[in-house]
Amino acid sequence: MRGASNIFIIFLASTIRLSTPLLLAALGGLFSERSGVINIALEGLMLAGAFTAAAVTHYAGSPFVGLAAAIGAGIVVASIHAVACIRFRADQVVTGTAINILMTGVPALLSGAFFLSSGATPQIPQAQLIPYTPVVLAFALVGVSWYVLYRTPFGLRLRAVGENPEAADAAGVSVSRMRYSGVLISGALAAIGGAYISIGQSSLFTRNMTAGRGFIALAALIFGKWKPVSTMLACLLFGFADALQIQLQGVPIRGIEIPNQFIQIIPYVLTIVVLAGFIGQSRAPRALGIPYQKEK
Amino acid sequence: MRHLRELIFPLIAVAAAFVIGGIVVLVIGDNPITVFRLLVGSALSYPDGIGYTLFYATPLIFTGLAVAVAFRCGMLNIGAEGQLYVAAFATAWVGIKFGGTVVDIFGTPTSYAWVKLPAIVLLPLAILTAVVVGAAWGAIPGWLKARFGAHEVITTIMLNFIGIALVSYFTQYHYKAAGDPIMQSVPIGAGAHLPRLGSFVSGMPERIPVNIAFLFALLACVFVYIFLWKTKWGYEIRATGANPQAAEYGGISVRKQMVLAMAVSGGLAGMVAINEVLGYRYRYYDGFSANYGFMGIAVALLGRNHPVGVLLSALLFAVLLRGGIFVDAFAVHTTKDIVEVLQAIVILFVAAEALFRGTFGRFGLLKRSKV
Numbered sequence: 228m229r230g231a232s233n234i235f236i237i238f239l240a241s242t243i244r245l246s247t248p249l250l251l252a253a254l255g256g257l258f259s260e261r262s263g264v265i266n267i268a269l270e271g272l273m274l275a276g277a278f279t280a281a282a283v284t285h286y287a288g289s290p291f292v293g294l295a296a297a298i299g300a301g302i303v304v305a306s307i308h309a310v311a312c313i314r315f316r317a318d319q320v321v322t323g324t325a326i327n328i329l330m331t332g333v334p335a336l337l338s339g340a341f342f343l344s345s346g347a348t349p350q351i352p353q354a355q356l357i358p359y360t361p362v363v364l365a366f367a368l369v370g371v372s373w374y375v376l377y378r379t380p381f382g383l384r385l386r387a388v389g390e391n392p393e394a395a396d397a398a399g400v401s402v403s404r405m406r407y408s409g410v411l412i413s414g415a416l417a418a419i420g421g422a423y424i425s426i427g428q429s430s431l432f433t434r435n436m437t438a439g440r441g442f443i444a445l446a447a448l449i450f451g452k453w454k455p456v457s458t459m460l461a462c463l464l465f466g467f468a469d470a471l472q473i474q475l476q477g478v479p480i481r482g483i484e485i486p487n488q489f490i491q492i493i494p495y496v497l498t499i500v501v502l503a504g505f506i507g508q509s510r511a512p513r514a515l516g517i518p519y520q521k522e523k
Numbered sequence: 524m525r526h527l528r529e530l531i532f533p534l535i536a537v538a539a540a541f542v543i544g545g546i547v548v549l550v551i552g553d554n555p556i557t558v559f560r561l562l563v564g565s566a567l568s569y570p571d572g573i574g575y576t577l578f579y580a581t582p583l584i585f586t587g588l589a590v591a592v593a594f595r596c597g598m599l600n601i602g603a604e605g606q607l608y609v610a611a612f613a614t615a616w617v618g619i620k621f622g623g624t625v626v627d628i629f630g631t632p633t634s635y636a637w638v639k640l641p642a643i644v645l646l647p648l649a650i651l652t653a654v655v656v657g658a659a660w661g662a663i664p665g666w667l668k669a670r671f672g673a674h675e676v677i678t679t680i681m682l683n684f685i686g687i688a689l690v691s692y693f694t695q696y697h698y699k700a701a702g703d704p705i706m707q708s709v710p711i712g713a714g715a716h717l718p719r720l721g722s723f724v725s726g727m728p729e730r731i732p733v734n735i736a737f738l739f740a741l742l743a744c745v746f747v748y749i750f751l752w753k754t755k756w757g758y759e760i761r762a763t764g765a766n767p768q769a770a771e772y773g774g775i776s777v778r779k780q781m782v783l784a785m786a787v788s789g790g791l792a793g794m795v796a797i798n799e800v801l802g803y804r805y806r807y808y809d810g811f812s813a814n815y816g817f818m819g820i821a822v823a824l825l826g827r828n829h830p831v832g833v834l835l836s837a838l839l840f841a842v843l844l845r846g847g848i849f850v851d852a853f854a855v856h857t858t859k860d861i862v863e864v865l866q867a868i869v870i871l872f873v874a875a876e877a878l879f880r881g882t883f884g885r886f887g888l889l890k891r892s893k894v
Contacts (some may be wrong), residue, residue: 267676307871315875320599320676324820325870332863339858340551346860442680449677488692495681502673511674 246466262409270441276418305414586819602679604816622712661789
């Protein structure tokens with residue numbers, strides 16, 4: 228026996244590592260949704276970040292250049308969502324779906340063209356992988372997000388346009404500028420989350436490699452009631468479920484093997500339970516999903 | 524004139540997709556004309572091109588109709604993917620349990636069945652299962668919205684993952700032949716096989732998988748038209764979608780309509796199982812769907828949520844799906860992923876079109892329940 232504490236530490240580390248991409252994307256979603264723009268495009272934004280980070284790191288040889296490029300890509304893709312939703316007042320859910328479809332196609336198309344592969348980037352050497360930077364960043368950003376949202380004029384305005392855009396507008400706040408900020412921040416953060424998956428946890432990009440983590444991040448955001456600290460706790464819970472699933476794969480407990488599908492669905496079942504109001508109420512920002520039209 | 528107006532925006536969206544897609548192809552380093560010729564041209568040959576196009580169109584018609592019916596009630600069903608997976612497994616289950624002896628992957632006759640029903644009973648039972656199970660899985664988010672105000676977009680996304688994981692569990696642990704390396708169920712009984720069009724259309728070889736399910740898809744278009752525009756239920760669903768407050772005033776139970784619309788939507792999505800399980804693979808195959816559920820969103824939007832439009836745009840996307848294979852094989856740099864890019868651009872343009880028209884039909888509904 229190597230001791231229970233040893234296993235505990237390995238498990239804790241694995242939980243934190245697996246929570247990190249969820250947390251980054253969920254905090255991104257927090258900024259977008261608190262400003263009133265639904266962001267089901269988190270999955271696509273993560274894919275944009277994951278692909279760009281891996282492709283640029285391959286060429287530049289430095290994961291930090293790759294990370295910076297990923298942030299840029301996240302912002303560019305998020306701006307498509309922002310322009311469609313804010314400028315053209317398109318349906319935010321439909322637009323988000325389009326972004327997700329676009330981002331399963333574009334990275335695969337580009338890696339096919341640049342690397343002549345079927346949707347994957349070349350392997351990045353171990354030495355060029357990003358260290359724990361995104362992990363530290365993710366957890367530090369929880370505090371930063373809380374401070375920005377609740378203790379700065381920017382945060383107050385952001386929440387105001389998400390709750391009552393008419394009143395915010397009347398008070399002289401530019402609704403569209405705040406919403407652009409929210410959506411673009413979500414692009415940057417989700418892309419860092421994606422980058423950590425491709426050049427941190429893995430060493431290359433593969434087609435659809437985020438595998439639904441953007442949706443789990445969205446679930447964590449709802450489970451965390453659109454609040455930074457609760458969202459972090461939700462991400463840790465879902466990261467824990469993921470770690471558990473990896474540990475239990477094919478390992479019987481007292482002769483019974485727990486199918487990993489049952490552990491996989493935990494975040495999704497919990498989200499539905501919360502949405503239905505069985506465990507407390509999760510209240511969305513009041514103006515979420517409603518395009519704002521300035522009165523003339 | 525009215526019909527012409529209905530056509531013009533979808534055509535703009537498709538044209539825009541090809542222009543932007545063409546630029547993407549050019550940047551990648553291929554000739555757009557060559558790529559688009561591969562993408563579209565391969566669909567026109569007989570029998571292979573047309574046969575496969577109709578085969579790919581079949582699931583897209585079902586999912587396109589599914590999304591359209593929900594849309595007409597003011598809801599976005601992103602859950603067609605989960606609904607069709609759950610229905611496909613259930614359909615295969617009926618075909619396995621009531622289908623009698625089959626030949627397993629090692630070529631040995633084996634029976635996994637409880638009983639063997641004659642085809643005349645088994646086929647309708649299997650088809651009914653596809654519809655009913657799809658409808659039940661679709662009704663859950665409708666009920667969650669009606670009862671608790673839980674937004675259908677989030678619940679359908681979650682139910683997709685749950686449904687796909689559950690059927691994958693049943694396949695892996697209970698219905699896979701021992702020693703089969705592929706994640707697929709044991710085969711369904713021969714009595715549950717739907718005939719392929721090749722068995723009665725001259726010049727169409729039977730190896731092409733287009734089957735009777737395509738005719739079911741055409742019937743489903745007619746059904747949806749009659750249901751939405753010629754019945755009281757359809758009228759109430761459309762009234763709910765157009766203006767829920769006014770519908771409620773008019774004595775329509777908005778909550779009931781939401782559950783009904785989502786059940787019909789799920790039932791239509793579930794019918795993909797008829798094509799896939801009963802007409803093509805004759806078993807449940809894990810991960811069979813080429814994102815048919817999500818493509819249904821593009822199909823419905825481009826088809827203006829009308830059965831005729833859905834049929835036409837399903838055919839267009841089927842051409843692209845089929846053409847993607849040829850792009851993969853013959854284009855120098857471009858891969859079949861260009862199809863997803865085109866699809867996304869179409870959705871973006873149709874979504875932003877509200878601006879040009881000044882119609883915000885769906886937004887009224889979003890005020891009441893939120894993501």
